Amino acid sequence: MIDAVASQSGTSKTAAEEAINAVFETISKTVAAGDAVQLIGFGSFGTGERAARTGRNPQTGETIEIAAAKTVKFTAGKSFKDAVNQA
Numbered sequence: 001m002i003d004a005v006a007s008q009s010g011t012s013k014t015a016a017e018e019a020i021n022a023v024f025e026t027i028s029k030t031v032a033a034g035d036a037v038q039l040i041g042f043g044s045f046g047t048g049e050r051a052a053r054t055g056r057n058p059q060t061g062e063t064i065e066i067a068a069a070k071t072v073k074f075t076a077g078k079s080f081k082d083a084v085n086q087a
Helices: 002-009 013-032 078-086
Strands: 037-039 043-050 053-056 063-066 069-076
Touching: 002 013, 013 037, 013 043, 069 078
Parallel strands: none
Antiparallel strands: 037 043, 043 069, 053 063
16 A cells, blocks of 8 residues: 555655555544544444344353444445446
8 A cells, every 4th residue: 555655646655655654543532432434435433333142152152242333334435336336
């Protein structure tokens, strides 16, 4: 990804890597804080909730409790979906 961004933007690989890392870090921090991130034409990142539930250990068959957890959700934007479907 770094090579592709550097090539398309005409910047160095170091600059491309710094930019990509900054974008990913910002998205991670924003979503972790409970806010959504929308990248127009690409998609949206947000959080979801997974309720506590009872599961089963497949090796022993023992019933276990699985704690509630926050999840990360990504919803692809229309332009992104269209690009994938044309490929």
